[in-house]
Amino acid sequence: MPEFKRYLVTSALPYANGPVHIGHLAGVYIPSDIYTRYLRLKGEDVISVCGSDEHGVPITLKAKKEGISPQEVVDRYHNIIKKSFEDFGIAFDIYSRTSNKTHYETASGFFKKLYDDGEFIEKTSEQYYDTQEQQFLADRYIKGTCPKCGYEEAYGDQCEKCGSTLNPTDLINPKSTISGAELTLKETKHWYLPLNKHEPFLRKWILEDHKEWKPNVYGQCKSWLDNGLQPRAVSRDLSWGVPLPIKNAENKVLYVWFDAPIGYISATKELTNDWEKYWKDKDTKLVHFIGKDNIVFHCIIFPAMLKAEGSYILPDNVPANAFLNLENDKISTSKNWAVWLHEYLEDFKDKQDVLRYVLTANAPETKDNDFTWKNFQARNNGELVAVLGNFINRTLVLTKKYYDRVIPLPNKINEGDTAVLEGILKTKKDIEENIEIYKFRDALKAFMNLARVGNKYLAENEPWKLAKTNPDRVRTIMYVANQITAALAILSEPFLPFTSEKLRKMTNIVDAKWEDVDLGITKPEHKINEPELLFEKIEDPEIEYQINKLLKTKENNAKETIELKPVKETVTFDDFQKLDIRTATVTEAEKVPKTKKLLKLTLDTGIDKRTVVSGIAEFYKPEDIIGKQVQVLVNLASRKLKGIESQGMILMAENSEGKLCFVSPEEKFENGSAIS
């Protein structure tokens, strides 16, 4: 492994069209923050850069919808996002944005250099043009019928119904989403980055030289490369974005995928005049933290851009995470299926570290993972409160009680004590090894294990029982427990920065560094400060409140998406009169064996007793419906279902989710009463 003199850590630029949620935090920002804090604590030369991605079509669409300017949209969300990161202790050295001047200069300078070097291909093609609005339309501005599934609201780049990737020209009856007008094809010129030209280099660089990348990242790159790379347009016909710095390119801007990663460079420039040291010196280790949806941009396209430019280094690693789901459903901004960071802090004030802890312990490092409120509560109560908090509190409170907050001089340190003390160094090494290969879950596990060891040590040695009879032994026990507490104060910093700060104050080792983690951090005579509680139990009603909030979201979404079936063809009164519908009572009910949906019912129709098989077993239990009155179509031709002769059909109402319920008379009615 090559040695590096300094580190440049980048975190995916969040898109400024909405606030950030737990999925963002778990996927990108907590891992990058753990990594950066760890390196800083070790005294490494490291900078961490990020910023808002403020260009692209969704932002212009949102602006148009709300009747405000794109700048107003990005100003709003940039500030919300920036504050959320600050509130959660995500310690970037700079959080910038791509709508600022430095970025415009950097991005257009980058384009110009590649343009002058002949690194682009110029191509004229036909694209859809809205004659009413007098502009070319990007993919998301075009709607039409999906050629694959017939969905009428498919976008120019994707059908959200069947998930197919589309080109605008694939759509049947394409229309402008702005004016509603039909579209005409018109010629337009664009510049393309010939990714195919860089393919041989990318193959060697990734597939041979970076076999250590995470399997999900390496695998996705390999599949892209094996499918063959195509030239990719770097410009668009839009008014919102970085204008092309060349002649005859009016109303053309850089495609957002091209300008966004350059945002990392712009942010570094804003941070330090020494920016080139971080971007152009081979002794710098560049690490991109991203989510899995960004792998191709950071592993293939951005490196191809950097290579084409010629003076930049390439990333050493791109530790992309998979996605975090919420209560078993995909997190979705548009469906409001998320835990928003700013809302979390309103409900769980000062509990940033609890969320950081749970998201790290459940991080989607190798595959998609799930966040549930029950698990959040269980980890808080069972791990942070019962293990880490309990151990530290006992240690500090007893130190205050027995020694007036002064670390005691140990007496004889026995084998058991030594084993526990040596656990400190082993833990430190475990954490280092795991963080350095981006296994943050395992690193956190190692950290918590030290707290478990300490908790067990106190429980087994019971200093509170020996205090009167064997004070010499108690001095040793409390000395050992204090060493573990001090180690936890330092080792917790990458994962739980707020807790670490409190703990450092309590143990009076505010300035301690990673290298100070040793067998004897707080020496005898060292005076600690007043202990306070680090964590508190989260009670059931708080969790129920969160779960109910999500249930409400689900209900609201269901209401919005109800698609009522169109009214059927007109029938005459005589047609209706042909149907003989009667009130009947269910007298017997049982499940039809080996089926999920069918119940066999015996009905008293007033006219006769008959058997009807009905597909309602998912909604009604047999024992619950005996005695129930229903409406039944009695002159329906009988038919056999699973070998049972079904004589008629019970009327059911069906909602948008396919749920069924009986259509029953409002009051008890005679069996055989006819519907008319």
Ligand SMILES: [Zn+2]
């Ligand atoms: Zn479709």
